[in-house]
Amino acid sequence: MAPPPRSGDAIFANVDRVNAELFTLTYGAIVRQLLTDLEEVDEVNKQLDQMGYNIGIRLIDEFLAKSNISTCVDFKETAEVIAKVGFKMFLGVTASVSNWDPEGTTCSIILEDNPLVDFVELPDTCQGLYYCNILSGVVRGALEMVSMKTEITWVRDMLRGDDAFELRLKLLKQVPEEYPYKDDE
Amino acid sequence: MPAVYSLYIINKSGGLIYHKDYGSAGRMDTNDSLRLASLWHSMHAISQQLSPVAGCTGIELLEADTFDLHCFQSLTGTKFFVVAAPGTQNMESLLKHIYELYTDYVLKNPFYEMEMPIRCELFDINLTQAIQNDRFALLGR
Numbered sequence: 001m002a003p004p005p006r007s008g009d010a011i012f013a014n015v016d017r018v019n020a021e022l023f024t025l026t027y028g029a030i031v032r033q034l035l036t037d038l039e040e041v042d043e044v045n046k047q048l049d050q051m052g053y054n055i056g057i058r059l060i061d062e063f064l065a066k067s068n069i070s071t072c073v074d075f076k077e078t079a080e081v082i083a084k085v086g087f088k089m090f091l092g093v094t095a096s097v098s099n100w101d102p103e104g105t106t107c108s109i110i111l112e113d114n115p116l117v118d119f120v121e122l123p124d125t126c127q128g129l130y131y132c133n134i135l136s137g138v139v140r141g142a143l144e145m146v147s148m149k150t151e152i153t154w155v156r157d158m159l160r161g162d163d164a165f166e167l168r169l170k171l172l173k174q175v176p177e178e179y180p181y182k183d184d185e
Numbered sequence: 186m187p188a189v190y191s192l193y194i195i196n197k198s199g200g201l202i203y204h205k206d207y208g209s210a211g212r213m214d215t216n217d218s219l220r221l222a223s224l225w226h227s228m229h230a231i232s233q234q235l236s237p238v239a240g241c242t243g244i245e246l247l248e249a250d251t252f253d254l255h256c257f258q259s260l261t262g263t264k265f266f267v268v269a270a271p272g273t274q275n276m277e278s279l280l281k282h283i284y285e286l287y288t289d290y291v292l293k294n295p296f297y298e299m300e301m302p303i304r305c306e307l308f309d310i311n312l313t314q315a316i317q318n319d320r321f322a323l324l325g326r
Binding site (some may be wrong): 003066111146 | 261
């Protein structure tokens, strides 16, 4: 009875969008302001991650509502869905998943194209900055709301001279959804 | 006669965060609506455990003599349920639509705090519209 899942392209074509340049410039302004306010690059990384997390815990519901996606069978499917549907739906780019570890709990999401960095060059004073750290926070927050605790780090960053953006996803633990009805504990 | 009597939204811990009556049938005072919400939350959880069906996600429809209660739970644990006239059709798609309105007008409102009672005028307006449209669609059939 449930409607079939929709592809990232189909959703992207149907939602209201803002001008990409406005989005890119707004994000740039936020990062710039954080650098001014917090002064320390590490603090800015932390703050961007926290902002992303706060977005992620809300965004997940929109993602579920609009994509009609039901429960994923394993973390592999989850990663594929994030890359193929999630990134397409909200950023308009498709990512790929690779580098699985044998246990199937760690993988990489690779972004070849990233609208956030269209006009960005990192100055020497900001070499430690993970400019797109908001994205890792979004993914972490979103997964936490569907009972997956993850750790997400940047492995490759085009702003640091790499050939792509690579996010390393590590599933720490899956919180069971059942209520903890344990009278004897 | 309105088809949908009232709408409830329960957060993942079982607190009532939204309640609205449409029409005059089945109206309840604040205490009763809170009671219904927490009762439903618990019954929903128990039904998952009791169900003989593996992977059951809880009660979706409760049919009574005087009303039907349709429930939808999102994967994040928020429950939406409507109390409607017996035999009212298309409630699944209405609930799905309400979920989308919730993501747009509640979650995207920067001043809404997660898990707290919903006081968003835009959400109210769009909700009323959705429920009215649903009623007209029903009349048209």
